[in-house]
Amino acid sequence: GEDVEQSLFLSVREGDSSVINCTYTDSSSTYLYWYKQEPGAGLQLLTYIFSNMDMKQDQRLTVLLNKKDKHLSLRIADTQTGDSAIYFCAESRAGTALIFGKGTTLSVSS
């Protein structure tokens, strides 16, 4: 199948906003997800958005969904060094399990 696309690296300074972008493939995906993976750990769900929503805000996290362009983004406000991790977007593709993008490594410098 087609790939879920993400840029591989993002570098920001502490206190700045981070925006991680994702292009998914299945227009019938019911939910879209953002996961965070810290070094040596498993993936933790950060947030998800239902496909009939355009935006979801959860504290420092804002998810934007553009269904027409199949584009998903995650904005982290006031990025902290503890936010350094790999961020994966995922789509719920019909007939299979969640399909993940290749992950964006976020590096936060102080």
Place this chain on the structure above:
Amino acid sequence: DTAVSQTPKYLVTQMGNDKSIKCEQNLGHDTMYWYKQDSKKFLKIMFSYNNKELIINETVPNRFSPKSPDKAHLNLHINSLELGDSAVYFCASSHPSGGPGEAGELFFGEGSRLTVL
């Protein structure tokens, strides 16, 4: 009281050996999965079981055999290990999406790092 637990966390073995990784979840979920994460951190679905029945089997060599003795357990057995099998293997579980408060999200274990020498 870890939700999804895998053992062992690390496994180092020689080419040609057979090894198993075990997974247990105490979340009461119906569906369990195995994902493989390679050295570039790419995650790929391998298998999924729902109530002990295989429902997803991606293009995986038949040296890999999942076994689900009950819906809380999904084990992965690998025969004749090859260098390319070196990776981190993640177990996960989920409820189906659509129920109240259920978005079908996956809950992951901490991973089992397999190194084949």
